[in-house]
Amino acid sequence: MxxxxxxxxxxxxxxxxxRFDPKTGTLIRxxxxxxxxxxxxxxxxxxxxxxxxxxGRVRVITMAxxxxxxxxEHVIGMGVDAGVLVTDRVFAGADTxxxxxxxxxxxxxxxxxxxxxxGQETIDSSTAHIPAQVASxxxxxxxYYVDRVEEVNREEGYAVVRRKLEDRxxxxxxxxPAVIAAALKSQVPxxxxxxxxxxxxxDKPLQTLTNxxxxxxxxxxxxxxxxxxxxxxxxxxxxxxxxxxFKGDAREAARWLVKKLAEEGILVREDGxxxxxxx
Amino acid sequence: xxxxxxxxxxxxxxxxxxxxAAYHLAKRGFNVLLVERGRGAGSKQVFGGRIYAEPLxxxxxxxxxxxxxxxxxxxxxxxxxxxxxxxLDFRAGASTSFTAYLTQFTQxxxxxxxxxxAVLADEVRVDGLWLDGGRVRxxxxxxxxxxxxxxxxxxGVNRLLLERAGFVHRASPxxxxxxxxxxxxxxxxxxxxxxxxxxxxxxxxxLLGEVTxxxxxxxxxxxxxxxxxxxxxxxxxxxxxxLRDQVHVLAERLRTHPRLSRFFEGGDIMEYSAHMTIEDxxxxxxxxxxxxxxxxxxxxxxxxxxxxxxxRGVDYAAYSGYLAAKGVERALSEGDASAEALRRHYEVPLxxxxxxxDLMRHRGxxxxxxxxxxxxEYPRVALDTLEEIYTLxxxxxxxxxxxxxxxxxxxxxxxxxxxxxxxxxxxL
Numbered sequence: 001m002x003x004x005x006x007x008x009x010x011x012x013x014x015x016x017x018x019r020f021d022p023k024t025g026t027l028i029r030x031x032x033x034x035x036x037x038x039x040x041x042x043x044x045x046x047x048x049x050x051x052x053x054x055x056g057r058v059r060v061i062t063m064a065x066x067x068x069x070x071x072x073e074h075v076i077g078m079g080v081d082a083g084v085l086v087t088d089r090v091f092a093g094a095d096t097x098x099x100x101x102x103x104x105x106x107x108x109x110x111x112x113x114x115x116x117x118x119g120q121e122t123i124d125s126s127t128a129h130i131p132a133q134v135a136s137x138x139x140x141x142x143x144y145y146v147d148r149v150e151e152v153n154r155e156e157g158y159a160v161v162r163r164k165l166e167d168r169x170x171x172x173x174x175x176x177p178a179v180i181a182a183a184l185k186s187q188v189p190x191x192x193x194x195x196x197x198x199x200x201x202x203d204k205p206l207q208t209l210t211n212x213x214x215x216x217x218x219x220x221x222x223x224x225x226x227x228x229x230x231x232x233x234x235x236x237x238x239x240x241x242x243x244x245x246f247k248g249d250a251r252e253a254a255r256w257l258v259k260k261l262a263e264e265g266i267l268v269r270e271d272g273x274x275x276x277x278x279x
Numbered sequence: 280x281x282x283x284x285x286x287x288x289x290x291x292x293x294x295x296x297x298x299x300a301a302y303h304l305a306k307r308g309f310n311v312l313l314v315e316r317g318r319g320a321g322s323k324q325v326f327g328g329r330i331y332a333e334p335l336x337x338x339x340x341x342x343x344x345x346x347x348x349x350x351x352x353x354x355x356x357x358x359x360x361x362x363x364x365x366x367l368d369f370r371a372g373a374s375t376s377f378t379a380y381l382t383q384f385t386q387x388x389x390x391x392x393x394x395x396x397a398v399l400a401d402e403v404r405v406d407g408l409w410l411d412g413g414r415v416r417x418x419x420x421x422x423x424x425x426x427x428x429x430x431x432x433x434x435g436v437n438r439l440l441l442e443r444a445g446f447v448h449r450a451s452p453x454x455x456x457x458x459x460x461x462x463x464x465x466x467x468x469x470x471x472x473x474x475x476x477x478x479x480x481x482x483x484x485x486l487l488g489e490v491t492x493x494x495x496x497x498x499x500x501x502x503x504x505x506x507x508x509x510x511x512x513x514x515x516x517x518x519x520x521x522l523r524d525q526v527h528v529l530a531e532r533l534r535t536h537p538r539l540s541r542f543f544e545g546g547d548i549m550e551y552s553a554h555m556t557i558e559d560x561x562x563x564x565x566x567x568x569x570x571x572x573x574x575x576x577x578x579x580x581x582x583x584x585x586x587x588x589x590x591r592g593v594d595y596a597a598y599s600g601y602l603a604a605k606g607v608e609r610a611l612s613e614g615d616a617s618a619e620a621l622r623r624h625y626e627v628p629l630x631x632x633x634x635x636x637d638l639m640r641h642r643g644x645x646x647x648x649x650x651x652x653x654x655x656e657y658p659r660v661a662l663d664t665l666e667e668i669y670t671l672x673x674x675x676x677x678x679x680x681x682x683x684x685x686x687x688x689x690x691x692x693x694x695x696x697x698x699x700x701x702x703x704x705x706x707l
């Protein structure tokens with residue numbers, strides 16, 4: 001049997017174009033095109049690189065409304081073999097717990113892959129919960145901040161991956177199956193290829209799973225299965241800038257700046273020294 | 280990669296021309312691939328804001344279901360200079376054009392193409408035409424080659440494929456203009472109140488003079504349902520020497536102009552875009568609209584008419600796509616995709632159509648518009664003449680005196696002015 005890989009992706013509103021409604025504190029999603037969560041493309045690329053070296057199959061899985069097929073088309077265009085869309089009205093309104101539960105049950109149903117990849121976090125919520133929670137539900141080892149898969153040995157049941165940390169790399173040997181989260185911006189996702197797009201349109205390598213297929217307790221999925229409560233959304237008040245410009249040499253400018261900051265009460269004089277006032 | 284995917288036709292570019300060609304071919308049962316570089320059909324295009332409907336009624340029998348914003352009844356033409364303003368305001372008895380978002384409109388066409396069975400492959404950049412001894416056999420996209428009996432090139436004004444393959448000359452700046460546009464959100468009611476429009480009625484407004492810093496070109500405002508499209512076009516030929524600021528500064532100045540800002544006040548800028556457009560259509564046109572295994576449609580074929588008062592390109596694009604589909608159908612049914620057959624079935628009908636005839640009839644106007652004095656001195660002559668007529672002290676000048684003074688103030692000879700005006704009138 002060949003290497004089986006799966007990548008979890010999320011279909012998200014392109015938050016570069018999303019604005020907040022200042023009255024309700026919610027996202028204005030109207031007319032905002034959705035994209036595949038950029039960090040998930042790092043995960044797709046990481047999986048495709050493993051496939052380039054070892055062969056095997058890469059599938060993507062997403063829990064989303066049917067419009068997410070467009071996102072599956074995109075990653076299939078990159079070279080992913082097939083896509084799984086997990087979709088059902090009862091899954092709507094899920095927090096990360098309910099989402100990871102549904103995803104993990106769907107993955108179990110499809111058969112555990114050797115490597116299960118995720119992006120580090122999503123641009124529309126940035127919790128980074130899903131890979132860890134899926135690993136917990138499936139009771140699998142979980143390695144994150146991974147920027148390279150050094151070795152996969154299916155026969156002996158392990159992989160060696162490199163973690164990209166702030167000031168060093170760390171090599172981890174992990175048992176298969178394993179959950180791996182790709183380090184943010186660690187890959188350059190490959191462009192879509194015409195021949196892969198044509199394969200998508202010709203073969204429609206797409207599978208849909210609903211709760212009819214999964215048979216999950218409705219109390220554990222969707223809004224009902226989500227203990228998270230977003231009590232309030234607020235944002236930092238904008239500080240009005242005074243936009244004063246001083247022209248002169250550096251020494252004069254520094255004196256002017258200190259004087260101004262003192263007037264504002266930001267700098268205070270204590271024991272003959274200036275210090276920043278602690279609010 | 281071999282020729283595993285063989286299509287009857289490959290359309291390069293899902294704009295109004297390409298999507299229409301794909302739709303009509305797919306509808307006639309042909310196996311069509313529509314390739315688009317952007318994400319989704321129409322995602323890379325920019326236009327001013329107005330589409331003429333009449334030719335499209337032949338192309339789409341359900342045009343009224345298209346994402347139309349407002350039917351344009353009000354036409355406005357303004358010359359601005361400092362705090363002086365001359366405006367011609369015309370309300371037409373009937374409307375023959377509508378405002379729209381071109382991306383929405385193109386998606387509407389592309390969806391028809393997909394529903395009719397065309398394959399839309401977006402996010403794919405076509406790198407070249409697949410040439411085989413001068414004959415176009417298909418397209419090259421990255422490592423992939425895909426063959427087709429005919430390639431329909433609808434790549435738009437930035438026609439890199441045709442240039443690379445040597446089918447067209449490299450465009451000269453004199454043939455092109457740069458357009459920049461902002462979309463400003465305002466609510467429906469506010470738009471109607473500010474522009475004096477009836478409910479659902481649209482306005483098309485062309486402005487000259489200070490708004491383009493007197494550089495050849497013009498500014499425009501179109502009313503959409505609950506947004507305004509506001510922008511300007513500067514001719515690249517003239518802009519070379521004359522442009523003193525970045526073009527986006529001109530767009531900013533247009534929006535904040537003391538005589539105009541009240542129309543845009545309180546609106547949110549939703550998007551900013553810029554694109555090349557055709558200024559001299561006849562100069563830009565390829566020598567032929569069809570070659571062995573290939574036809575050229577839309578902007579790539581130079582099909583855009585700017586008379587100074589009206590601009591039309593989208594209806595020309597869609598109509599040329601429609602003619603191309605009919606021509607390709609005939610050629611393929613005869614089993615002959617040679618240049619000769621495609622010219623007989625597409626190029627000849629295109630040259631006989633209202634599009635080509637009008638482009639040729641208006642070429643004089645295009646030359647007139649190349650004269651920078653059309654955009655600096657002549658608008659001022661008009662304003663100065665009116666100033667003489669209306670701003671009275673003790674003396675009331677005769678009209679010809681007012682004109683003579685205005686001409687001499689702007690150092691325009693009477694003979695030159697008369698001749699130039701005559702030429703413009705003749706060319707119209």
